[in-house]
Amino acid sequence: MGNAGPTGGGAPEPGARTVVVRGGTVFDGTGAAPRPDWVVVARDGRIDWTGPAADAPTVSGPHREIDAAGGTVLPGFVDAHVHLVMSGDGMNPARLLDQPPHYGYYAAIPRLRATLDAGVTTVRDLAGADQAIALAVDEGIVPGPRIVPACLALGPTGGHGDFRTACGFDYGAVQGPSGAVSLLTDGTDEALRNTREVMRMGARVVKVMASGGVWSPRDTPWDDGLSAEEMTVVVREAAARGVPVAAHAQNAGSIRNALAAGVASVEHGYEIDERGIDMMGESGAFLVPTLTTATTPPDPARSAAYAVAKKLRLQERLSTHVSAALRAGVRVALGTDSGVCQHGRNLRELPLLVEHGLSPEAALLAGTRDAAQLLGLADEIGTLEVGKRADVVVCAGDPLADVAVAADPGNITAVVRDGVVHKDTRGAGARA
Ligand SMILES: [Zn+2]
Structure with missing residues (x-):
C-alpha cells in the first residue's frame, strides 16, 4: 500500500487502478435493499465485481484496499446544480471590482477539491x-468531480443572466473567468443562434432563464424571463444534438412556461403550483429544488440590498410549494446551487429533501441514480453495478437511518472517482 491520499492530500497514487472496498453495507442505488458486508472491486476505472464478502475474488497484484467497516458504501453522488466559478459567499462588489481577469479558474481549484471530498463525483x-475546467479535471490536472457544463446561460436583456448594475458594472463579467456567465437572448432567432453557440462551446446541457432571480439587479423572481416560444426553440435545437435543457424557474407561471417548452428540469421551482406539479408528472421532467441555497439566510454584509429583500420574500412560502411537489411524487434530482451557497457542503441537501417530504432512500436515489438519469449518464454512473464507472463513496454510519450523517464531509471517509482513490481518511498513512 502506498500513500493514502487523504483529504487535501496530493495527487492520487498512479497505477493503483484496482481498488477493493470491504466491510461496509452496500447501498447500490438500484433500489435494492442495503446489503451488509458486501465487497466492491474496481478495476481500470470500472466496477468489476460486487457481492458478499464470502464470495469475494482474491485480488493479487498492486491494489488499494478501502476499509468501510461500520460504514455504508454508496455510488458517488451527483450535484445537478452548481456554479464552480462563483465563490459561495455572496456577491461582494468591492471584492469583485478588484478581481483580475481569469482569476476564477484558479479560485475554482479548492472548490473542486472540496466538492469531491464531500462525496460528489459528478456535477x-x-x-x-x-470546457477548460471540465477538461482540466478529465485530464487529472486538477482533482475534482467530472463536470457536465452549461458554459453560459441564455437569458433576456434585463433579466436573470443580465448582471449589469444601474451604473453598468457587470457582475457576470467578473463571476465568469471567461468574461461572462450568460448570453443575452432576445427573440427566437437569438434563441436559436445562442443555443448553437453554447453547444459549440461544449455545453452538454443548455441553461435557460425562465424567470427572474435573486441576484440579478434588474428583475425579480416574480418576473418571467425567456418566453415559452423562445424556450421551445432552444429545446428543439438542443434536442437535435441530444442535449437536454435546464430552466431556472422560480414563479409558478415561469415553471409552466418552461414545462410547456419541454425542458428536462426545472431548477429551484420554489413557487410551483398544482398545474405545474401535474405538468411535471405528465412530462417526466425533474425538479431540482436547490433547498440548500433556498434555506440559507441572506447575509446583508455581503449582498446587495435588492438581493436580500427578494430572497426574504421568496423564503416565506417556498417550503410549502416544494413539499407539495415532493409529496406528489415528481421526479427529483439533488442539486444545491453551490456557488450561490457554500461549496463543499453539497450533501446538506439530503436532510433538506427529507424535511420536505422524501424518504431517506428516495433522497439518496435523488443524489445518485435519479440525478444520473437527468444528466443522461445513467449507463455510466449513479449505481454500483458491474461495468459502470467506479465512482464509490464510503460514509461512516448509516445514512438510511439518519441521512444527515452524509451531510458532514468529515463522515465521508473515502471517495473514488473513475477508480482513482481521491480520499481515504482511514487508509494507510492517513492516521496521525
Ligand atoms: Zn444556479
Whole structure:
C-alpha cells in the first residue's frame, strides 16, 4: 500500500487502478435493499465485481484496499446544480471590482477539491464553468468531480443572466473567468443562434432563464424571463444534438412556461403550483429544488440590498410549494446551487429533501441514480453495478437511518472517482 491520499492530500497514487472496498453495507442505488458486508472491486476505472464478502475474488497484484467497516458504501453522488466559478459567499462588489481577469479558474481549484471530498463525483455546472475546467479535471490536472457544463446561460436583456448594475458594472463579467456567465437572448432567432453557440462551446446541457432571480439587479423572481416560444426553440435545437435543457424557474407561471417548452428540469421551482406539479408528472421532467441555497439566510454584509429583500420574500412560502411537489411524487434530482451557497457542503441537501417530504432512500436515489438519469449518464454512473464507472463513496454510519450523517464531509471517509482513490481518511498513512 502506498500513500493514502487523504483529504487535501496530493495527487492520487498512479497505477493503483484496482481498488477493493470491504466491510461496509452496500447501498447500490438500484433500489435494492442495503446489503451488509458486501465487497466492491474496481478495476481500470470500472466496477468489476460486487457481492458478499464470502464470495469475494482474491485480488493479487498492486491494489488499494478501502476499509468501510461500520460504514455504508454508496455510488458517488451527483450535484445537478452548481456554479464552480462563483465563490459561495455572496456577491461582494468591492471584492469583485478588484478581481483580475481569469482569476476564477484558479479560485475554482479548492472548490473542486472540496466538492469531491464531500462525496460528489459528478456535477452539472449551470453557468460559469466552461470546457477548460471540465477538461482540466478529465485530464487529472486538477482533482475534482467530472463536470457536465452549461458554459453560459441564455437569458433576456434585463433579466436573470443580465448582471449589469444601474451604473453598468457587470457582475457576470467578473463571476465568469471567461468574461461572462450568460448570453443575452432576445427573440427566437437569438434563441436559436445562442443555443448553437453554447453547444459549440461544449455545453452538454443548455441553461435557460425562465424567470427572474435573486441576484440579478434588474428583475425579480416574480418576473418571467425567456418566453415559452423562445424556450421551445432552444429545446428543439438542443434536442437535435441530444442535449437536454435546464430552466431556472422560480414563479409558478415561469415553471409552466418552461414545462410547456419541454425542458428536462426545472431548477429551484420554489413557487410551483398544482398545474405545474401535474405538468411535471405528465412530462417526466425533474425538479431540482436547490433547498440548500433556498434555506440559507441572506447575509446583508455581503449582498446587495435588492438581493436580500427578494430572497426574504421568496423564503416565506417556498417550503410549502416544494413539499407539495415532493409529496406528489415528481421526479427529483439533488442539486444545491453551490456557488450561490457554500461549496463543499453539497450533501446538506439530503436532510433538506427529507424535511420536505422524501424518504431517506428516495433522497439518496435523488443524489445518485435519479440525478444520473437527468444528466443522461445513467449507463455510466449513479449505481454500483458491474461495468459502470467506479465512482464509490464510503460514509461512516448509516445514512438510511439518519441521512444527515452524509451531510458532514468529515463522515465521508473515502471517495473514488473513475477508480482513482481521491480520499481515504482511514487508509494507510492517513492516521496521525
Ligand atoms: Zn444556479
